[in-house]
Amino acid sequence: MIFGYIWWRAVVDQPQQLLSGAIFWVACVALTGVVILAWVAWNRSLARRRIAKFGGRKLRASGPIDFSTDALGQPVVIAEGALTARLVGVDLVDGVKLIEPTAAPR
Amino acid sequence: MLLTVYEVLFTFIGVYVIVSSAGWVTGALRFVAERERESSDQFYEIPENELPSVTVLVPAYCEAKTIGACLAALRAVDYPKLEVVAIDDGSPDETAERILEHVATDQRLRFLRKSVNEGKAMAMNDGIAISSGELIVVVDADAQIHPLALRYMAAHFVRLPRVGGVTGNPRPINRVNLLTELQVAEYASNVSLMRRAQVSWGRILTMSGVISAFRRAALADVGVFDPSMSTEDIELTWRLQGHFYDVRYEPRAVLGMAVPETVPVLLRQRLRWGRGLVEVLIKHAGIVVHWRNRRHWPVYFEASVSLLWWHLLLVLWGVLLFFEAARSLGATDVDPVPWGWIAVVVTAAVAQLTTGILIDRRYDRSATSALPIVPWYPLIYWVIVGIPSVIVTIPTLLHRRRVRNVRWNPQR
Structure with a gap:
């Protein structure tokens, strides 16, 4: 009910703000997804290179x-x-x- | 001027929610796609003779009412090389008697009784000192572990030598009022969903103190629990990761636990969490300047910005109330509420919570019943859990670190 009220006020009072906010949200989701996947891929490629060069990190003997x-x-x-x-x-x-x-x- | 400050505040608060929720959701979905498909189930199929020995520590203080169910659940665990050490940290109630009832009937149970109360971290360290397991698992005395949880956690240690710790998936079981329902939504979203995303980012903020598993050799390397920290679980998580051990999240390792049922108890819990987070951010501030710690940067940055966000959120509430008061007195005709922006921000938060609940439905079907109260979460819960963060941040930043150990808060 509260959720419906907020949306009703948004659609009636400030539709332009709602639209620009929604576009911003979609852009954020897409951009964040790309950044995260790129960050993961980059770190993995660094790790692969390190393993190829040094044989990877072993668990320290203790x-x-x-x-x-x-x-x-x-x-x-x-x-x-x-x-x-x-x-x-x-x-x-x-x-x-x-x-x-x-x-x-x- | 005030209107400009107000608009900047609103923009920052809204953008943070939108950007971070996008990060949580996309990161979590990547985790689900990679690690939670049916085809990944063979990861957990470990021959019995290859499973490492496990010691489960159950530290307790004034848990006479709950520890019986906890130990009964542990006795039902399906694991071949199991030792359970229940630790009574000098409780004045009948915790020790309840433990002895179980120890007398199950050879796998041991009992460490401390004459002096020294806090949870010290109790766990004393338990580790007499334990024999290759893996050390900590389970809170008011929690009930799933019979297969240890097998799910142990698989990570067997398959991946770099894994130093694995945390499980705690689920609230005392669902008695709106507050506990909000925490069901919180644990599905702010705990499970965020943890999945953090694994995607490279490092996690914390293992859950209520269920965590550690490789004994890793503890020998980095040290045991630090009793001077308010949240010893966060600190040890960061120390392990600082030594480049992998710390993993295992959503299949389910555990039922009790969450605060009243606002004062919840506030006390969050005061401790907030203080603990700030202590950890101070203690491990050095990671932000070392390139080799770069995988920790997203978690450090997000935790720091979230603290700033809580402060500004409360300031925003104050400014909003000021405008409303001015309007009611006829001093201004500006409508301070940006309904369009609020609708987007609340929808982003609700989408994050809903995604978390739907992902976790596989492990806790009853979580979906919390969906109807999800819209209340950003409206009420943000304020309830934001206040403790604001109360403790500045004093913790200004005070020197304690050298004494942190004591129990029996009601969390």
């Missing part, structure tokens, strides 16, 4: 994630068994984060 400190620099101790235990607790003891297995649920 070891395990470093958990000796947490993301805020707090020291972390991961107790034995924490990586496999089904129940694990995290405590902060004297500024050190301790991750360790806990007792089984009753």
Whole structure:
């Protein structure tokens, strides 16, 4: 209903503005489509050339994630068994984060 | 003078909507044509023995009411090498008890109980520390994953070594009022449609924090979640892409989730999102000067202009009200409302929303029932979600970055 009211006011009060706006919209859709497709094609051709020249980028070899400190620099101790235990607790003891297995649920 | 300012404002706001909606729609249609045809389904056919092991992290704080359904959905997931780590971040309610009920009956479930509440990012990082999966998937505790979602996401990591992250397709399931219906339209358009278009452009703005998958080796390379960011999901997405990992969108990886049901809760959520976006734009501003990051430029530019747009939209509303007041007092006879222009702008927005809903119909047939309220979206919703962006942008730009971690907002 609100959509119909807006269009009714536009057609009755400002048909010229509506027409020029509609033409602008159609032009935008067409131009944006061309720009996006050109942007994608261009980037792909650059990537193809890079792969042909350098053999492409490989996934960087990396070891395990470093958990000796947490993301805020707090020291972390991961107790034995924490990586496999089904129940694990995290405590902060004297500024050190301790991750360790806990007792089984009753 | 005021009339000129008003016309410039209206032109900028209208042109932005028209140009950006054209970009979203054409980019999304290109994605659909390339990746969502029936013939592309064989991409997901991976032999069982080639599927990587997956750890699903479920960070939770005060989620006693919802986490049971979340874990039940995860237990129904069809995936051979699955480990689920539910993390209770020191909740004072019965979240831990609800988790233990499931852990006791399913060997694939593990429970990490934190005595101290440190926020979602830290909870996820602690979960990663004890996890074993080659892929790390994060699922919010108030969400319910589709049984096949993990297979759809894992296929990208198996087929494409450069993929560092994959995000899924969250769908609102608590459709109880006009606000939640508007969010159904929003998730089909502003989330799914835009994400498809962003993939076409080269980089995406963010993986959804509610469902994201990461390659463990990529996290070892770029680092884990940054707890000082308001939106750790956006920040990690940009960091991965900054290290030239592909981050992909997988619309088949569907997940049901709860969205805010009241305006205050929605505003709080959007305040956090707005603050987080500005923080990320500041932190990663360097990408705009490096040619090698050029595929990130469209997303950076669009995000920056959209912030300016929200500000000017609210200014426009103010000027419009001023003119209307002046007219009612007989001070002017100028009709301030350019109805022709408004009709075009609203139609462009409605076309974008409708396209998003129709594309996503394949994954969520019920989304089409939100079509009738779509015309209200640009009239009401733009203002509701614009206000938080305006409130947080300038203060976030002016304040120095936090060094402490961001805490939970249980109601999003």
